[in-house]
Amino acid sequence: MKIAVLGGDGFVGWPTSLHLSDLGHDVHIIDNLSRRWIDTELGVQSLTPMDSIQERTRVWHQETGRRVHFHLIDIARDYDVLKQWLGDNQPDAIVHFAEQRAAPYSMLSDRHKNYTVNNNVSATHNLLNAMVETGIDAHLVHLGTMGVYGYSSVGAAIPEGYLPVGVETLDGETAEQEILYPANPGSIYHMTKCLDQLLFQFYAKNDGLRITDLHQGIVWGTHTDQTRRHEQLINRFDYDGDYGTVLNRFLIQAAIGYPLTVHGTGGQTRAFIHIRDSVRCIELALNAPPKAGDRVEIFNQMTETHRVRDLAELIKRMTGAEIAYLPNPRKEAAENDLVVRNEKFRALGLNPTTLEEGLLEEVVEVARRYEYRLDRSRIPARSAWTKDIAPRLNVDPEGKQLKSIS
Amino acid sequence: MKIAVLGGDGFVGWPTSLHLSDLGHDVHIIDNLSRRWIDTELGVQSLTPMDSIQERTRVWHQETGRRVHFHLIDIARDYDVLKQWLGDNQPDAIVHFAEQRAAPYSMLSDRHKNYTVNNNVSATHNLLNAMVETGIDAHLVHLGTMGVYGYSSVGAAIPEGYLPVGVETLDGETAEQEILYPANPGSIYHMTKCLDQLLFQFYAKNDGLRITDLHQGIVWGTHTDQTRRHEQLINRFDYDGDYGTVLNRFLIQAAIGYPLTVHGTGGQTRAFIHIRDSVRCIELALNAPPKAGDRVEIFNQMTETHRVRDLAELIKRMTGAEIAYLPNPRKEAAENDLVVRNEKFRALGLNPTTLEEGLLEEVVEVARRYEYRLDRSRIPARSAWTKDIAPRLNVDPEGKQLKSIS
Numbered sequence: 048m049k050i051a052v053l054g055g056d057g058f059v060g061w062p063t064s065l066h067l068s069d070l071g072h073d074v075h076i077i078d079n080l081s082r083r084w085i086d087t088e089l090g091v092q093s094l095t096p097m098d099s100i101q102e103r104t105r106v107w108h109q110e111t112g113r114r115v116h117f118h119l120i121d122i123a124r125d126y127d128v129l130k131q132w133l134g135d136n137q138p139d140a141i142v143h144f145a146e147q148r149a150a151p152y153s154m155l156s157d158r159h160k161n162y163t164v165n166n167n168v169s170a171t172h173n174l175l176n177a178m179v180e181t182g183i184d185a186h187l188v189h190l191g192t193m194g195v196y197g198y199s200s201v202g203a204a205i206p207e208g209y210l211p212v213g214v215e216t217l218d219g220e221t222a223e224q225e226i227l228y229p230a231n232p233g234s235i236y237h238m239t240k241c242l243d244q245l246l247f248q249f250y251a252k253n254d255g256l257r258i259t260d261l262h263q264g265i266v267w268g269t270h271t272d273q274t275r276r277h278e279q280l281i282n283r284f285d286y287d288g289d290y291g292t293v294l295n296r297f298l299i300q301a302a303i304g305y306p307l308t309v310h311g312t313g314g315q316t317r318a319f320i321h322i323r324d325s326v327r328c329i330e331l332a333l334n335a336p337p338k339a340g341d342r343v344e345i346f347n348q349m350t351e352t353h354r355v356r357d358l359a360e361l362i363k364r365m366t367g368a369e370i371a372y373l374p375n376p377r378k379e380a381a382e383n384d385l386v387v388r389n390e391k392f393r394a395l396g397l398n399p400t401t402l403e404e405g406l407l408e409e410v411v412e413v414a415r416r417y418e419y420r421l422d423r424s425r426i427p428a429r430s431a432w433t434k435d436i437a438p439r440l441n442v443d444p445e446g447k448q449l450k451s452i453s
Numbered sequence: 454m455k456i457a458v459l460g461g462d463g464f465v466g467w468p469t470s471l472h473l474s475d476l477g478h479d480v481h482i483i484d485n486l487s488r489r490w491i492d493t494e495l496g497v498q499s500l501t502p503m504d505s506i507q508e509r510t511r512v513w514h515q516e517t518g519r520r521v522h523f524h525l526i527d528i529a530r531d532y533d534v535l536k537q538w539l540g541d542n543q544p545d546a547i548v549h550f551a552e553q554r555a556a557p558y559s560m561l562s563d564r565h566k567n568y569t570v571n572n573n574v575s576a577t578h579n580l581l582n583a584m585v586e587t588g589i590d591a592h593l594v595h596l597g598t599m600g601v602y603g604y605s606s607v608g609a610a611i612p613e614g615y616l617p618v619g620v621e622t623l624d625g626e627t628a629e630q631e632i633l634y635p636a637n638p639g640s641i642y643h644m645t646k647c648l649d650q651l652l653f654q655f656y657a658k659n660d661g662l663r664i665t666d667l668h669q670g671i672v673w674g675t676h677t678d679q680t681r682r683h684e685q686l687i688n689r690f691d692y693d694g695d696y697g698t699v700l701n702r703f704l705i706q707a708a709i710g711y712p713l714t715v716h717g718t719g720g721q722t723r724a725f726i727h728i729r730d731s732v733r734c735i736e737l738a739l740n741a742p743p744k745a746g747d748r749v750e751i752f753n754q755m756t757e758t759h760r761v762r763d764l765a766e767l768i769k770r771m772t773g774a775e776i777a778y779l780p781n782p783r784k785e786a787a788e789n790d791l792v793v794r795n796e797k798f799r800a801l802g803l804n805p806t807t808l809e810e811g812l813l814e815e816v817v818e819v820a821r822r823y824e825y826r827l828d829r830s831r832i833p834a835r836s837a838w839t840k841d842i843a844p845r846l847n848v849d850p851e852g853k854q855l856k857s858i859s
Contacts, residue, residue: 157586180563212618226635
């Protein structure tokens with residue numbers, strides 16, 4: 048297949064591009080390189096040294112003989128360029144990662160809120176609009192988030208996108224129907240993924256676009272079989288308070304002797320997936336496209352759930368790290384349960400990679416190897432969800448060790 | 454109260470501004486005058502001669518001694534200007550009409566789709582963002598649409614925003630909860646109002662903003678008690694295929710001897726409200742603000758439902774007009790039922806104005822008076838919902854009379 052990977056320079060986009068190229072697909076990365084610009088804005092960098100996308104694709108060709116093409120297009124800003132590219136290239140499938148993807152970054156300031164909303168909504172809508180306008184028959188696979196569901200369910204398992212409900216009719220009877228699971232986003236970033244869902248629903252219904260939406264859990268790990276092949280193919284690895292994700296952050300903290308930063312009670316239960324399964328799920332979704340006229344196909348792209356506190360305890364036992372309980376910058380339930388269905392991916396052949404010491408150790412090793420590139424002062428989370436919460440992040444009754452470190 | 458009316462130069466915004474001024478409120482219109490620019494773009498004009506907003510507010514002062522202030526701000530583009538204005542002026546309430554409001558216009562082309570999404574999402578999000586950032590404690594009243602619900606219910610009455618549903622829990626029991634009514638928009642325009650709903654839900658939850666969302670039916674009529682006071686205060690009156698709304702269009706068509714243009718079978722049932730009730734509902738909503746921390750307050754702003762075909766027949770009987778059944782440019786169910794709850798507005802004191810010959814005649818009289826300004830070629834609807842439908846609009850088996858007219 049000819050596959051366009053929008054956002055193919057990012058943390059999941061890059062290993063996905065290599066994975067699909069390795070499978071023999073004709074892969075075209077489209078990216079505005081915004082993640083590199085945001086690194087520059089924040090003054091942080093990937094823990095792993097990342098070469099330019101042009102150099103990375105050159106090395107991939109050198110190592111494998113395969114080509115991954117790169118096109119510098121800002122799909123949120125350059126609608127006409129995107130439309131022209133799609134019409135000229137007629138991809139069979141489009142994988143859409145091209146959105147600002149960090150909740151804390153989206154809450155940093157009013158400017159970051161506006162950027163996240165405008166960028167993400169325009170990116171997704173421009174893409175859908177251009178697909179209709181060019182008349183291409185491509186299957187769109189979008190990376191969403193488990194966060195669209197929120198974390199305050201009535202104790203029911205999170206279904207794969209659609210919730211069966213009973214509604215009382217005029218006759219006083221109960222009619223059964225399936226609805227898009229009610230959105231309950233916890234941040235501006237998560238909200239944009241809820242907005243995306245409505246855009247997808249409309250374009251599938253009105254124009255018959257074939258769309259798969261993947262509600263992904265928190266990704267951990269860094270290497271895939273492809274990124275391992277050469278030092279210069281290494282994946283990016285974020286450790287800072289904005290872009291670093293919880294489990295990877297714990298592992299890095301353990302590696303460098305920094306207390307594991309648990310926010311609030313750590314009673315939050317979240318869904319997780321290893322980066323190797325993430326790229327495999329995208330392959331599986333690409334192989335199972337919906338038909339024109341079908342509703343949006345939705346998968347829960349996760350393999351297990353864990354309470355944040357339990358993960359910290361696990362890594363403490365494994366590495367001897369200390370745990371620092373810090374004020375929670377987010378406005379969220381202190382404790383929640385979470386049960387998630389993922390039967391559809393299992394039925395397609397996903398064999399879940401779950402937490403195991405070997406893979407956890409791998410991350411710790413990566414962190415130790417590149418520790419010389421790490422700025423400890425960038426580890427604390429500084430983005431507060433509300434103006435009330437912001438001052439509390441500096442008052443840190445239990446974080447004395449943290450203060451002495453940063 | 455000091456009230457900012459965003460979009461106060463428009464069809465509902467203008468009479469609302471005068472109504473609120475007449476009640477003694479300190480009214481500030483904020484508008485980018487985009488509706489006047491769109492008239493210019495489309496080469497159409499309001500059937501009624503509209504003076505500049507500056508001249509209209511001057512006449513209002515001359516007639517009543519009251520001031521309505523006008524501020525030229527594009528809230529979708531000029532976030533910083535909006536934020537500055539809100540911080541400086543600290544309004545007690547904000548009425549938000551400042552969005553592109555026509556479904557056919559939103560479907561005209563890919564450019565119009567992008568404009569509608571980007572303009573409406575940015576306008577609403579900029580406003581919410583600026584309200585949080587300035588810390589003002591204003592009640593936000595937003596004009597939404599009945600169209601967020603869609604027209605394919607399971608035969609249940611449309612509740613006031615929230616739908617009680619039963620969800621099966623892990624224990625196999627059924628838990629009752631209220632969810633935002635599942636969105637099912639019929640056009641890009643309607644979709645933007647669904648996106649708005651999620652923005653409101655998030656900002657009410659995360660930041661405690663006090664928000665009322667009014668899901669309005671199709672507005673008909675043109676005069677209110679205030680716009681009647683002087684010829685130059687007259688409201689705008691759209692008759693074209695993009696901005697004209699169905700009942701007003703029938704009445705204009707009847708006035709000028711043009712067949713009533715029914716699309717499809719006319720079996721679509723829709724909700725209606727007279728412009729006099731529309732401005733009254735906004736007053737009632739302003740007087741009943743939610744508390745900080747409350748969920749978004751939602752009202753159905755409509756007074757009656759009618760099948761489009763029945764309205765055409767009514768006006769045919771009343772005026773002797775002919776009816777032309779034309780291909781439907783929209784992708785929608787040919788026939789639907791619609792039962793809508795509006796008890797909350799009735800409880801607040803709304804005494805519904807329903808269809809009556811006198812008010813229908815009033816519209817016909819306005820149309821006859823200004824017929825000399827009307828371009829009959831702008832009456833047909835030309836905006837098609839999909840590329841498949843577009844060619845059919847020119848094939849018009851029953852519309853011979855229409856062809857000879859346009």
